[in-house]
Amino acid sequence: MGIGMVGSEGRTSVGPVVVGIDGSELAGRAVPVAAEMARARGAALVVVRVAPKAAAADLFNIALDDHPRGREDAEGEVQHVISAVRAAFPALEVRHVLAVGSPSRELLRVQEEVGASLIVVTSHGRTALARTFRGSVTEDVVRGAHHPVLV
Secondary structure (H helix, E strand, O other), X not given: OOOOEEOOOOOXXXXXXXXXXXXXXXXXXXXXXXXXXXXXXOOOEEEEEEEOOOOOEXXXXXXXXXXXXXXXXXXXXXXXXXXXXXXXXXXXXXXXEEEEOOHHHHHHHHHHHHXXXXXXXXXXXXXXXXXXXXXXXXXXXXXXXXXXXXX
């Protein structure tokens, strides 16, 4: 039995499945898994792409996170992922969120906003030392999520 909420008609509705993508092949492999989980639950799929907020500016003093090319690349990536999901799962409702900021915070924010029943993320398998210096989005999401997380 899945996690669900009783709607106004008395039937059970399941919150969407949220999947985070980051442009990596590994994250791309999580999307079909998340789509299948959403399909099996009768839920929507929400694809989330978060671009980290840049602290520096480029040579022209344009904040890197405001660079139009970065947004275009992220939008193109999301549209490609959505097209692939819709081709494989034509009846599945697919939504997307593009955000700038901390990937873990944005994934957790989206989880709350959409009432997600599941978050699907990948782990790049970094060592403890690498996680110390670079952090771990997956670890932060697992620790901060109020609903199940599939890694």
